[in-house]
Every structure is written in C-alpha cells, then in structure tokens.
Amino acid sequence: EAGVAQSPRYKIIEKRQSVAFWCNPISGHATLYWYQQILGQGPKLLIQFQNNGVVDDSQLPKDRFSAERLKGVDSTLKIQPAKLEDSAVYLCASSTNQETQYFGPGTRLLVL
Amino acid sequence: EDQVTQSPEALRLQEGESSSLNCSYTVSGLRGLFWYRQDPGKGPEFLFTLYSAGEEKEKERLKATLTKKESFLHITAPKPEDSATYLCAVRGLGGTSYGKLTFGQGTILTVHP
Numbered sequence: 001e002a003g004v005a006q007s008p009r010y011k012i013i014e015k016r017q018s019v020a021f022w023c024n025p026i027s028g029h030a031t032l033y034w035y036q037q038i039l040g041q042g043p044k045l046l047i048q049f050q051n052n053g054v055v056d057d058s059q060l061p062k063d064r065f066s067a068e069r070l071k072g073v074d075s076t077l078k079i080q081p082a083k084l085e086d087s088a089v090y091l092c093a094s095s096t097n098q099e100t101q102y103f104g105p106g107t108r109l110l111v112l
Numbered sequence: 113e114d115q116v117t118q119s120p121e122a123l124r125l126q127e128g129e130s131s132s133l134n135c136s137y138t139v140s141g142l143r144g145l146f147w148y149r150q151d152p153g154k155g156p157e158f159l160f161t162l163y164s165a166g167e168e169k170e171k172e173r174l175k176a177t178l179t180k181k182e183s184f185l186h187i188t189a190p191k192p193e194d195s196a197t198y199l200c201a202v203r204g205l206g207g208t209s210y211g212k213l214t215f216g217q218g219t220i221l222t223v224h225p
Contacts, residue, residue: 004155042116042199042215043156056212091155100146101213103155 002026004104006092012110018080021107025073025094031055033101034067034077035091043091049075082111114139114204118216125190125223133185133198133219141205145183146213147176148199156199190223197221 005024013019025032030051035043046065047057052072060067064083069075079086089108093101117136125131137145144163148156160169162178169176173194175186185198197220201213 040217042201042217043213044215045212048212093155100158100161102158103148105153105155108153 004092004094004102006090006104006107008107009105010108010110012112013082014112015084016081018078019082019109020076020078021090021092021109023075023077023092023104025075025092026102029094029096029102030072031095031097032069032075033093033095034075035093035103037089037091037106039088046077079109082109084111087111114202114214116200116202116214116216118198118200118219120219121217122220123222125187125221127191127223127225128189130186130188130190132187133200133221135183135185135200135216136181137183137200137202138181139202139204139214142202143205144203145178146201146203147183147185148201150197150199150218159198187221190221192223192225195221195223 007022032049034046036046037043046060047067048055049069052069067077087110089106091103091106093103095101115138119134144161146161147159150156160176165180167178173188177184197218199215199218201215203213
C-alpha cells in the first residue's frame with residue numbers, strides 16, 4: 001500500500017513570497033490533515049478535512065495560509081505572503097474515520 | 113485545552129541499557145493516546161494506540177503502558193537503530209475536531225553501540 005505522498009520535499013523562499021505544498025493521501029482515506037512542525041517541537045494541527053469539507057481550521061493563520069481539497073483526494077496548502085516564522089516542516093497525514101493517522105515525509109520550508 | 117508533556121527531552125543510552133520515556137497528559141475525555149517514532153528528515157511513523165488505563169501494547173523492544181494521567185514507553189535492551197525522536201499525542205472528546213491530535217515536544221533517544 002502506497003503511503004502519503006508530499007511535494008516538494010524542500011523549499012527555500014524569501015519573506016513575502018508565496019509557496020504551495022501538495023499532498024496525496026493514502027487511497028481510500030477520507031480524512032486529511034496538515035500539520036506544522038517547528039524545529040524541536042511536536043506537530044501542530046493547522047487544518048483537517050473530511051472528504052472535501054473543512055472540519056477544523058481553528059489554528060490556521062487565515063490571513064496568510066489557505067488550503068483546499070477540491071475533489072476529496074489530494075490537497076494543497078498555500079502560504080502568501082510568507083514570514084520568517086513560517087520556517088518549519090509541513091506534514092500531511094491521512095486516516096480512515098479519524099482513527100490512526102499516517103504521515104507523509106513532510107516538506108521542509110526555509111524562509112529567508 | 114488538551115496538553116501533553118514528555119520527559120526527558122533527551123536520553124542517551126548504551127546498547128542494551130533499558131529505560132523508559134514518560135508522557136504526561138491532561139485531556140477532556142481520552143479518545144486515544146498515540147506513540148509515534150520520527151527519524152531525522154522523515155515524517156512520524158505510527159507505533160501504538162492506547163485507549164484505557166491499564167492497557168499495554170508491545171512491538172519488538174518497545175512496550176507502551178497507560179494510566180489515567182500518563183503513559184510510559186519502555187525500551188528493553190535497545191539497539192542503535194532505536195535512536196529516534198519519540199512523540200506522544202492525545203485525542204480528546206472536546207472541541208470541534210473529532211480527529212485532532214495534540215502532540216508533546218518529543219524525547220530524542222540516542223543509543224550508543
């Protein structure tokens with residue numbers, strides 16, 4: 001069974017630029033999550049989708065972050081404009097019926 | 113608000129030297145406590161889920177236990193390949209997110225040969 005796929009794996013941008021990350025969940029997983037992991041910390045949930053609807057985006061900085069999952073399968077997370085403090089690893093995870101979450105390899109973002 | 117605290121922050125062991133990692137939590141109705149392993153440059157890898165106090169699960173050299181306030185990850189006779197960051201997370205009954213995990217900061221385990 002293929003795991004969660006994410007791209008790109010690494011991204012370096014300058015502050016105030018925009019960036020987008022892509023995630024393809026495990027086939028058949030209805031729930032998709034985006035987490036932010038700052039160096040030395042545990043992952044923090046940004047947004048959770050159930051199929052193509054948002055279940056929880058309470059910790060998403062909506063003035064600069066946006067996410068979509070149009071067809072209930074893959075998803076994109078966008079940051080516009082980026083700030084220095086957005087430097088982190090962005091992890092995508094998926095699950096069936098909100099049970100065990102399986103994580104992708106992450107996208108490492110460095111904002112200069 | 114759910115909270116998770118892991119200790120110690122870092123642990124260095126000699127190969128074969130058994131030890132335990134601690135995860136203390138506060139949650140409004142526990143719907144699951146999760147342990148993950150994270151290798152450098154990779155995403156977290158699922159290890160265990162525990163649902164109720166007294167529950168135990170084992171996998172190779174790892175054994176996870178759960179009480180009403182904390183969980184322990186026991187590592188028996190560790191090997192260098194067990195070196196990783198171990199993350200603990202809880203899922204509670206409260207809030208609007210039915211799947212939301214709250215993670216601790218992790219324990220960095222290093223096993224020397």
